Amino acid sequence: MxxxxxxxxxxxxxxxxxxxxxxxxxxxxxxxxxxxxxxxxxxxxxxxxxxxxxxxxxxxxxxxxxxxxxxxxxxxxxxxxxxxxxxxxxxxxxxxxxxxxxxxxxxxxxxxxxxxxxxxxxxxxxxxxxxxTLREVSRAYEAIRPAAAANYLGLDTAAAEQGDPAIIQKFTAVGWTWDGNKKLLHPKPLPPALGKDVRLYDEVSEIMALVGKYGG
Missing domain, CATH: 1.25.40 (Serine Threonine Protein Phosphatase 5, Tetratricopeptide repeat)
Known part of the structure; x- marks a missing residue:
């Protein structure tokens, strides 16, 4: 049609x-x-x-x-x-x-x-x-500081650094664990990705030139 x-x-x-x-x-x-x-x-x-x-x-x-x-x-x-x-x-x-x-x-x-x-x-x-990003971080880290984890997800890093329960809960809700003594988040282990995302990163100079030309 x-x-x-x-x-x-x-x-x-x-x-x-x-x-x-x-x-x-x-x-x-x-x-x-x-x-x-x-x-x-x-x-x-x-x-x-x-x-x-x-x-x-x-x-x-x-x-x-x-x-x-x-x-x-x-x-x-x-x-x-x-x-x-x-x-x-x-x-x-x-x-x-x-x-x-x-x-x-x-x-x-x-x-x-x-x-x-x-x-x-x-x-x-x-x-x-x-x-x-959450999946990528889960595969890349065994433990991560709350502020770093929050930065990856666009959350308030300062509040995360203080152990804000609302932010910590966003991670524990998807299976992460929180070590309050060490102030560390432990991502839920995920199986390895089936294949790597090969997006021709050697072309980065071309894309930067394009954005520089039009993006100001």
Missing amino acids: DLPPLSKDQLSAVLTSSRSPTELFNTLVEYEYEACLKSTPNSNESELLSLFYSTFFFAHLLTDQIYEARAMTQRMPQDLAQTDPSLQNCLILLRAVWQRKYESVYKILRELPWPDRLRPAVESYETYFQEK
Whole structure:
């Protein structure tokens, strides 16, 4: 069945009705050619294109396609990428995710201005990023200071350092244990990951050049 024409309302509907990030991504793939056709010089569709490419960007992140997200930012209209606030924010976020700057990722998601229509994707990615990071930390550490653990999840590090029960409970609720005497959290052991995420990190210089060009 053919999809409805690309529009802001249709993008919002796709974003809220998709049953999984993969479904969202696959639907937006089907719309990319139409978006490309609208990406003409002096196009009056800049608001629609901004929403499409921003949503498509988050669909890449939600399906853990970081390298592919970088490639997508090169396909979108470059004049729009240089001037549109949402796409600028996406490029800033891409840099922080690529560099694994956890505190910056949460700050960007929570504090930079995002359009209301894009909010579901932004909030979904924050949750996804927290859960993914929690798994990575669980595999990397046998014991960790509360402030360090809180930093990975975008929580209040100062409160965590003081042993705030509300923050400690966020970890113990997922199976971690708390040693109050040593002031250490012990992650719940997880089985090794089935495969390593090989996302061509040797391309980091290219992505930094891209963000430096458009991200200010």
